[in-house]
Amino acid sequence: MAQYETVIGLEVHVELKTRSKVFCDSTTEFGGDPNTHVCPVCLGLPGTLPVVNKTVVEYAIRAGLAINCSIAEFSKFDRKNYYYPDMPKNYQISQYDLPIALNGHLDIEVDGETRRIGITRLHMEEDTGKLVHQGTITTTPYSLVDYNRAGVPLIEIVSEPDLRSPEEARRYMEKLKAIMQYTGVSDCKMEEGSLRCDANISLRPASSTEFGTKTEIKNLNSFRALQRALAYEIERQTEVLEEGGRIVQETRTWDEGKGITLPLRSKEFAHDYRYLPDPDLVPMIIDREWVDDIRSSLPELPDDRRQRYIGEYGLPSYDAGILTDTKELADYFEDCVKAYPNPKVVSNWVMGDLTRLLNAGAVDITGCRIRPKQLASLLQLIDKGTISGKIAKTVFEEMFATGKEPEVIVKEKGLVQISDEGAIVAVVDKILADNPKSVEDFRAGKERALGFLVGQVMKATKGKANPDLVNRLLKEKLQ
């Protein structure tokens, strides 16, 4: 069997977090009853004139700088013509040959190695309306159109064909999402469609430097869909090539339910957009001072933050990577460290128990009921010896479920650690008397017997005995 190399390029759409649409003052608020967030401009009614929202240009520049692009000195908007009812004008205002930002890159880590992925361009455009089909687009008898989203500002970020696996594609998109969130230009809510992706994918013999024929996959609205659709497409294309067939250049759609890609009839998607400069919109000469101002106001980005965690907090590179993956998690972590200045301990709790509970409950860190100050209080209770590390895990789970203060939970459930020597001695004596065999074993040199006896004392005290004290007292008595 011939070995094929996979070549992937992504086109990522990011909805910008402005108040109003890109060419009119209709709200960008998500949802709303159908066709209530529209005005004559975004409906494309005759006689209306679009005017560019300055914040959109600013955000596009900010996003472009964050992914190391050059910002154009001269940029303009063009009309992209196509026959599809998701835009009432029958064209979408986009940017063709003079996009706002060009030639950037971002770094991803896959299997411990850093790979630099080129970014061809970043351009501004308007989002389209939403079509509701009965069933799928190919089987529905008719469609319903809601134009609330039409005209919401988007940036499209086009990567170079530098990605070599579905895993890399996923990492790239996750990184891009993190950067966009850090810069504050988008909330990147994939479930609301504010981060979306189309993928171009082709295969070529491993030794070849020429590209094979590609297909474009649309409708990839989650990281999981992206990775699954690409894996499926590799399998499909490999099969076609193995059988001596040829790949048809076409647009395909990802069917999440069936787990397959399907061709969209190519005639309707004829890539013949007849771009022309939009005569309603005047060119933009991007002032260098403006660009410099935006550059100097860029926040700390994921890579820098990660380096800081390694350098300043002494965290391992892997941990620093996970903690800085999303801005929310990194902010949470830092708030905890502010209240409890031991980054390593905080990191262990956040990456261990907290992540486990978040995953199990399918909750986002933003929906976490444990506030950073509360986690700090819990850790202080351990330090003070009020509760043991083991009991702390029980308290933590309760905090996660109820959002209560750790002190309250400890009090309510009577979990205060027993550090009264007299009380523990009594239990120790009883356990020793009840387990003569283990005592004998220990004295005969079986160290493991001590562990068993400690366990028995902890059990008898419902885990509340101070473990250090239990160990010391047991050893004293056994000598």
Add this chain to the structure above:
Amino acid sequence: MITKEDVDHVALLGRLELTEEEREMYTRQLNDILEHFQALERLNTENVLPTAHVLPLKNVYREDWAGQHLSREEVLANGPDVEENCFKVPKIV
């Protein structure tokens, strides 16, 4: 030179159904228009940048404030067919 096939292609992109007479008429008319504009080819444009806009204007922006919307009745008034407060359109593909 515009051929009948070009006309068919453009008609498809615009979802126009043309009779044989119309195909011939538009092919002829479009060629006439093209010929008329060929006068421009006599100019030397070697050092002229493509025109992005015919008016000497640049950097016209609006501030990011949300304003008034149309009422839904007004929005849907021009729709030939409406269902569930949406525009109803024929099968697309």
